[in-house]
Amino acid sequence: MSLTEFPDGWESRGSIPTLFKRFEFDNYHETRAFLDALAALTEEAGLHPQNINFASTYVNITLDANDEGKLGEDELSLATRINQLFLNKSD
Amino acid sequence: MSLTEFPDGWESRGSIPTLFKRFEFDNYHETRAFLDALAALTEEAGLHPQNINFASTYVNITLDANDEGKLGEDELSLATRINQLFLNKSD
Numbered sequence: 212m213s214l215t216e217f218p219d220g221w222e223s224r225g226s227i228p229t230l231f232k233r234f235e236f237d238n239y240h241e242t243r244a245f246l247d248a249l250a251a252l253t254e255e256a257g258l259h260p261q262n263i264n265f266a267s268t269y270v271n272i273t274l275d276a277n278d279e280g281k282l283g284e285d286e287l288s289l290a291t292r293i294n295q296l297f298l299n300k301s302d
Numbered sequence: 303m304s305l306t307e308f309p310d311g312w313e314s315r316g317s318i319p320t321l322f323k324r325f326e327f328d329n330y331h332e333t334r335a336f337l338d339a340l341a342a343l344t345e346e347a348g349l350h351p352q353n354i355n356f357a358s359t360y361v362n363i364t365l366d367a368n369d370e371g372k373l374g375e376d377e378l379s380l381a382t383r384i385n386q387l388f389l390n391k392s393d
Contacts, residue, residue: 243341246341250334264354265355
């Protein structure tokens, strides 16, 4: 799988691959709204990020590989949907 | 200020001090409930942690020093209230 197949802005890290992306916001209110929407999305998808690291104006998300140690369609689809969530934040 | 003055389980880190504590949970449902309650608490207190790092079963919280570069009453009070939130999670 080449890097170009990853959704926009996501990068693969590690030997057991994870997908990582940093999202930046203008203020805590926007960050909070994104976090809440992210929680709802991952709940619905039944897939939870390996790790989320956030402060007032950023959210770093790490998605982990599936049970086979690979990044599969589920992870890529979730990454794409998280991107859409970010793009739609101002709607 | 001696370490013994910090609320239970919180430790000071760094030359510009931060207060750090790790909270562990049995499952994502409990973690999520704690995160939501934490968001409400910090909103009410008007003090936001410097950083929150979480996954399915843990939440790491870092509180930063105030404008004077010291851990003050506000930070210690917030740490205490976060401890209470954790203790009350089963209620």
